[in-house]
Amino acid sequence: xKIAVDAMGGDHAPKAIVEGxxxxxxxxxxxxxxxxxFGDEAQIKPLISDGHGIEIRHTTEVITGEDEPxxxxxxxxxxxxxLAAQAVKDHEADAxxxxxxTGAVLACGIFVVxxxxxxxxxxxxxxxxxxxxxxxxxxxxxxxxxxxxxEHLHEYAKMGAxxxxxVRGVQNPKIGLLNxxxxxxxxxxxxxATYQLLKDDPDLNFVGNVEATTILQGSADVVVTDGFTGxxxxxxxxxxxxxxxxxxxxxxxxxxxxxxxxxxxxxQAFKGVKAKFDTSRYGGAVLLGCNAPVVKSHxxxxxxxxxxxxxxxxxxxxxxxxxxxxxxxxx
Amino acid sequence: xxxxxxxDKVAVILEDRFDLDKDKVxxxxxxxxxxxxxxxxxxxxxxxxxxxxxxxxxxEDAEGIQTVGDAVDYIKEHMVxxx
Numbered sequence: 328x329k330i331a332v333d334a335m336g337g338d339h340a341p342k343a344i345v346e347g348x349x350x351x352x353x354x355x356x357x358x359x360x361x362x363x364x365f366g367d368e369a370q371i372k373p374l375i376s377d378g379h380g381i382e383i384r385h386t387t388e389v390i391t392g393e394d395e396p397x398x399x400x401x402x403x404x405x406x407x408x409x410l411a412a413q414a415v416k417d418h419e420a421d422a423x424x425x426x427x428x429t430g431a432v433l434a435c436g437i438f439v440v441x442x443x444x445x446x447x448x449x450x451x452x453x454x455x456x457x458x459x460x461x462x463x464x465x466x467x468x469x470x471x472x473x474x475x476x477x478e479h480l481h482e483y484a485k486m487g488a489x490x491x492x493x494v495r496g497v498q499n500p501k502i503g504l505l506n507x508x509x510x511x512x513x514x515x516x517x518x519x520a521t522y523q524l525l526k527d528d529p530d531l532n533f534v535g536n537v538e539a540t541t542i543l544q545g546s547a548d549v550v551v552t553d554g555f556t557g558x559x560x561x562x563x564x565x566x567x568x569x570x571x572x573x574x575x576x577x578x579x580x581x582x583x584x585x586x587x588x589x590x591x592x593x594x595q596a597f598k599g600v601k602a603k604f605d606t607s608r609y610g611g612a613v614l615l616g617c618n619a620p621v622v623k624s625h626x627x628x629x630x631x632x633x634x635x636x637x638x639x640x641x642x643x644x645x646x647x648x649x650x651x652x653x654x655x656x657x658x
Numbered sequence: 659x660x661x662x663x664x665x666d667k668v669a670v671i672l673e674d675r676f677d678l679d680k681d682k683v684x685x686x687x688x689x690x691x692x693x694x695x696x697x698x699x700x701x702x703x704x705x706x707x708x709x710x711x712x713x714x715x716x717x718e719d720a721e722g723i724q725t726v727g728d729a730v731d732y733i734k735e736h737m738v739x740x741x
Contacts, residue, residue, distance in 0.1 A: 397701055398717060401701075401705070401714075401717075437698060437702070438701060438702060438705055442702075448698070
């Protein structure tokens with residue numbers, strides 16, 4: 328197995344990327360894996376003392392966070408991200424990973440790695456935490472598309488169900504359609520039409536519309552939504568969780584000795600909350616619908632997040648999840 | 659490469675990409691109006707033209723390619739050696 332890694336993408340690149348890859352390389356699951364690191368050799372090489380299982384491909388360009396996604400992918404042909412994606416297109420590697428510019432990663436997935444025939448629009452799918460159990464839930468599309476048709480959302484439901492069952496081991500995953508109410512006739516025309524498509528698909532365990540207030544409680548294993556709404560919901564969850572933690576910390580630290588003692592005694596509970604919302608352990612967001620696994624992790628990822636993304640990719644390649652998509656959608 | 663040869667290659671790309679019957683591909687076929695192609699479809703098509711015929715199509719030129727005839731004319735003028 329070979330994983331093509333954009334070593335220059337992300338806030339802490341190449342250090343965090345290389346450290347995460349080395350951690351994976353040293354784990355027993357990855358004995359069969361070679362990591363191809365695309366990036367500036369002069370920066371990458373000093374970070375690696377033992378080079379087994381690692382190949383470095385020197386690249387001379389980087390796509391930055393400020394670059395316009397599609398244009399940069401089309402024009403910066405020597406960029407680490409583009410060459411890593413190209414290696415997958417050329418069947419030199421089995422999967423593509425980057426923590427870089429999200430739009431450019433999506434463009435690399437769609438335009439370089441390419442779409443699966445039969446999938447109109449790939450969707451970006453993170454795994455999010457649920458408070459009721461450790462399984463989490465999948466949300467897609469979390470922002471690969473600015474607008475979607477009902478047929479796209481139907482594709483997301485099918486791909487999300489496949490992924491949840493195949494990679495996360497969820498039996499007969501519950502599929503929910505994110506909407507502004509649970510009644511069947513809620514939403515705009517796209518959501519009403521999508522409801523019918525999902526309801527009429529015998530392959531899906533469709534549980535109906537779900538509201539944003541219940542998704543963290545596990546109302547569905549796969550939450551299907553259009554890219555615009557999905558992105559807003561994803562960022563609302565991230566922003567709210569971050570704001571709550573800051574607010575809590577501020578109040579605990581500035582409310583006198585008694586409260587501080589209470590906080591110290593409650594430390595274990597706070598750790599539990601932090602662990603629950605640690606999404607790194609689920610890996611990165613997958614661009615589902617591409618010809619090979621395309622995984623994007625947060626720009627601020629540390630080596631631990633990179634390691635978990637490697638585990639996720641390894642599982643997708645080992646289980647040949649993308650080939651299963653291809654066979655299914657070729658029907 | 660003759661104009662007909664260019665047209666035939668473009669037609670194969672479109673038939674595959676948009677699931678079209680061969681007789682549906684004419685020079686007046688409009689990507690947005692007739693095929694409901696969005697920006698992603700157009701970029702994918704332009705990249706495939708670049709891969710097939712070699713060379714690059716700048717974004718400002720790509721915006722002017724709206725029909726099959728536009729694509730064939732552009733390729734004839736800019737991307738392949740003239741016979």
